[in-house]
Amino acid sequence: MARKIMIAGNWKMNGLLEDGVALAKGVAAEVKKMGKPECEFLVCPPFTLLTSVKKALRGAKVALGAQDCHFTEKGAHTGDISPVMLKDAGCQYVITGHSERRADHGESNELICKKSQAAYDAGLKVIICIGETLAERDAGKTIDVCSAQILGSVPETATSSNTVIAYEPVWAIGTGKTPTAKDVEDVHAAVRKVLAKKLGKGNANKMRILYGGSVKPANAKEFLSLPDVDGALIGGASLKVEDFINIAKNAGCC
Numbered sequence: 142m143a144r145k146i147m148i149a150g151n152w153k154m155n156g157l158l159e160d161g162v163a164l165a166k167g168v169a170a171e172v173k174k175m176g177k178p179e180c181e182f183l184v185c186p187p188f189t190l191l192t193s194v195k196k197a198l199r200g201a202k203v204a205l206g207a208q209d210c211h212f213t214e215k216g217a218h219t220g221d222i223s224p225v226m227l228k229d230a231g232c233q234y235v236i237t238g239h240s241e242r243r244a245d246h247g248e249s250n251e252l253i254c255k256k257s258q259a260a261y262d263a264g265l266k267v268i269i270c271i272g273e274t275l276a277e278r279d280a281g282k283t284i285d286v287c288s289a290q291i292l293g294s295v296p297e298t299a300t301s302s303n304t305v306i307a308y309e310p311v312w313a314i315g316t317g318k319t320p321t322a323k324d325v326e327d328v329h330a331a332v333r334k335v336l337a338k339k340l341g342k343g344n345a346n347k348m349r350i351l352y353g354g355s356v357k358p359a360n361a362k363e364f365l366s367l368p369d370v371d372g373a374l375i376g377g378a379s380l381k382v383e384d385f386i387n388i389a390k391n392a393g394c395c
């Protein structure tokens with residue numbers, strides 16, 4: 142089953158105009174040098190940089206994504222951004238359900254499901270994030286938690302064309318700690334099984350499941366060569382052109 146590897150950068154709440162544009166230009170230049178890369182590239186800057194990063198990426202095979210969206214199209218929701226606005230700003234993707242949003246903003250599976258559906262309705266593809274906390278892992282609940290998150294936050298209308306799943310153990314994000322390759326493969330295989338039950342085997346076999354959590358150039362090959370790992374969602378290391386590109390190179394993108 143050929144699933145195209147995705148190398149996605151989640152810039153989080155980082156970047157002002159000058160350094161954000163420089164980062165995007167640096168990534169664009171490196172991806173252009175690859176000619177026809179084997180992977181799909183994506184960067185997800187903060188909202189304030191979307192339109193300028195879009196310009197900086199011109200002519201490069203790098204998609205643009207946002208890090209969150211509201212679940213309605215427009216209206217009285219001060220401070221929120223709708224998926225239609227993201228599409229208008231040039232986004233192809235939006236991340237939903239990142240653990241930092243689940244934790245900082247109390248986002249539930251139900252809300253994440255609504256946001257994801259609204260994003261599809263606006264013509265966006267969605268990266269839906271799941272992952273267990275350290276306490277859940279220590280209690281042996283990793284697969285149960287991830288399965289419940291898939292069942293609750295992935296819309297019934299999800300397909301392999303409009304959705305990418307990102308498995309990100311909360312305790313591995315930004316900590317330098319990572320699960321073993323076997324743990325990652327076990328979770329990804331279990332997630333694919335749940336997706337098959339929910340969306341059918343065809344969608345599940347074609348849907349990409351990314352790993353995220355302290356992905357670096359040094360561990361990219363180990364994770365990205367696992368059978369059920371179809372790419373990486375990269376936080377810290379996506380803020381440096383060299384690290385982001387070396388992750389892609391080590392994953393065999395060019």
Ligand code: PGA
Nearest residue numbers: 314315354355375376377
């Ligand atoms: P990290 O973040 O690569 O800095 O661990 C990953 C993420 O939260 O998407």
